[in-house]
Amino acid sequence: MFLGKVVGTVWATRKDEELVGLKFQIVKHIGLDYKLKDAFVVAVDTVQAGAGDVVLVCSGSSARQTAQTKNKPVDAVIMAVVDKLDIAD
Amino acid sequence: MYFAKVIGTVWATRKDENLVKFKLQFIQPITADRKNVGDPIVAVDTVGAGPGETVFYITAREATIPLPVEMAPVDASIVGIVDRIDISRE
Numbered sequence: 182m183f184l185g186k187v188v189g190t191v192w193a194t195r196k197d198e199e200l201v202g203l204k205f206q207i208v209k210h211i212g213l214d215y216k217l218k219d220a221f222v223v224a225v226d227t228v229q230a231g232a233g234d235v236v237l238v239c240s241g242s243s244a245r246q247t248a249q250t251k252n253k254p255v256d257a258v259i260m261a262v263v264d265k266l267d268i269a270d
Numbered sequence: 271m272y273f274a275k276v277i278g279t280v281w282a283t284r285k286d287e288n289l290v291k292f293k294l295q296f297i298q299p300i301t302a303d304r305k306n307v308g309d310p311i312v313a314v315d316t317v318g319a320g321p322g323e324t325v326f327y328i329t330a331r332e333a334t335i336p337l338p339v340e341m342a343p344v345d346a347s348i349v350g351i352v353d354r355i356d357i358s359r360e
Contacts, residue, residue: 246288264281267280
């Protein structure tokens with residue numbers, strides 16, 4: 182999983198019918214210092230994350246391992262909202 | 271499988287319901303010479319590793335196999351704690 186920040190939402194009316202009802206968020210990669218990096222993904226939101234939330238994104242075929250995304254054409258999913266990071270020095 | 275060093279813990283109250291029981295650790299991938307390689311990632315800890323320990327981890331769909339649940343959105347899991355690495359230098 183990688184650490185990211187929700188920076189926006191994607192609206193798409195015409196899409197695969199399996200994707201109807203799912204929420205798509207734009208998630209930018211961030212570092213341990215919470216600074217935004219350039220890379221981003223569009224991920225299905227399964228935990229009601231909002232803009233500005235720090236989240237974990239699971240990618241690849243593992244992204245289909247949730248109740249909402251099972252057997253659907255999805256390769257990135259927001260599966261946790263981060264409260265706090267404990268980083269050892 | 272790859273080597274990594276555990277560098278921290280992630281606290282997340284709101285997460286996929288199948289992940290509630292598991293600990294999420296921040297790991298820095300390293301080479302066999304213990305040099306950092308690439309960016310840190312988050313992995314589910316199935317072996318009880320602590321900060322500073324060298325571990326090995328698996329990625330992709332296989333990462334859900336060690337977890338005692340039917341399905342879980344996990345793409346990296348720590349599956350062992352490294353005691354020692356022997357490399358022959360020729």
